[in-house]
Amino acid sequence: MKKLKLLAAAASFAALTSAAMAGTIGFSSPNFDDNFQTVLRETAKSHAEKLGHSIQIEDAREDVGMQLSQIQNFIASGVDAIILAPVSAAATPQITKMAEAAGIPLIYVNRRPADLDKLGDKAAFVGSDETWSGTLEAFEICNQAAGTGKAVMLMGILSNEAAVTRSEDVREVLKLSMCKGIELIAEQEAKWQRTEANNVVANWLSSGKDFNIVFANNDEMALGALQALKAAGVNMDDVLVGGVDATADALASMKAGELDVTVFQNANGQATGAVDAAISAMEGNALPNWINIPFELVTPANVDKYMGNN
Template sequence: MTKLGAIAAAAVAAIVATDAGAGEIGFSSPNFDDNFQTVLREAAKAHAESLGHSLQVEDAREDVGNQLSQIQNFIASGVDAIILAPVSAAASPQITQMARAANTPLIYVNRRPVDLDDLGGNSAFVGSDETWSGTLEAFEMCNLAAGTGKGVLLMGILSNEAAVTRSQDVREVVGLSMCQGIEIVAEQEGKWQRTEAANIISNMLASGTDFNMVFANNDEMALGAIQALKSAGVSMDDVIVGGVDATADALVAMKAGDLDVTVFQNAAGQATGSVDAAIAAMNGEDLPNWINIPFELVTPANVDDYLGAN
């Protein structure tokens, strides 16, 4: 695999050739209700329009059938390129084949497709290496807990590669010798949603589940856990909570002393990188299969550096 992991947003911009004219780009978002995806699509739209292109945005509502229909409609309407964050990684080979048959440039963003190794040319993935997201989160939480504790793992939608990989990252870190005093006492699918996570944690507290750590696959679920804990009268000094994304709401929670760890996933970097890659492909440039936008650990010590970033 030629993942070219060292290429970041600045390198993506460098491959964008002088544009031959305005184009229309189809953008399929997996979920308008997801805060991170909202930041990503709005940044993509603003960047495309700043370069003289239009972005036609659709909401797949986490339904793979909806997303496949949107891709078909984009192709039928003759868009110049397609950008999507896939609802299901398993559907990406079908989507890639559809775009290739129509010779339409295709850019996956944020959520890694399963056919990553087959991309390149006029198709690419713009996103981060998920083996680092959960690893950075869990390792810092292990340090804060001095290697001992009882943890709950809140997972995203398990058809998404990010949820699977971030969850496995946590398990692997907990398996390290320095963290072997940490026990994962429960794992549940919170589906990336704040309300879903709040309900899960509320039910665990009501049933007497004993835990003092919450490993969440994203900030929305971490915030839901915090909401449930505080509603139950649990002091946030007694629980270590971590997430991923460094969303605006999460950083507010960190400044308030409620959230202990998050990992910056650069929504603007992924958004502008995906638009730049689409334009480059529209202009005949060859793309690498993977344009990597690195993750960065965020803690109370450096949180001020990330305020406003997502």
């Protein structure tokens, strides 16, 4: 009987310990309508729940004020950790201070915070080095174009560090001697969105702009550009279009002979890495300020390797 009581007590203690370890993570997504961010948040949710934690996800709708309010609500509700892809890098120092004052672990994912070098032991950035994203895209398009052509560029929301960096990457690559025959004749913000990019490119075409290369800061905008080009009757063999993210839709477009270049940004790797970092910090472990998930170039030659990854 004593042995049975001891076993029952041990089982009860194990259950209590397991419940105590289970935590709640608040996740602020910048945009539910973005395909890459959708993969990111859904993978994070699945991974957290698989590990026994609950996750509360909110849509900031690319609104800084809304995201700040969500962070405040997470803190007020007593979440055990916060994960977010910031709407604006400029707001991250304030967010970092809010979480630090509350003693809550904070994980930035996908979009690099402005205060990366000042994050404490309970905060980290899980994401890729943006200096490689636009660089890989632009270098490969330059190579495929044999260093000549007229180009346009579709940029993400310019309050995002990724949009600024990827755009500058393209400009820097075009300064290389191998790309000196490529002229960048127009660039415009298209807010990461397929519809916005479609409208921008359609307007360029209707205004008589003559171009045969499209650099896009992400795949959604690249796909929007392709929609506009096809609607205008442009032969896909006569234009080069590149993006970043290697989303499922982008890879399907590449397999169909439309998209020419993308750069694999590992949404699943970033999401699981962010959740793992949050749990580690919840358990009292110190975090590095940056957990890097490398970019990888994707072309029609190796596209099959990436099918189903994002």
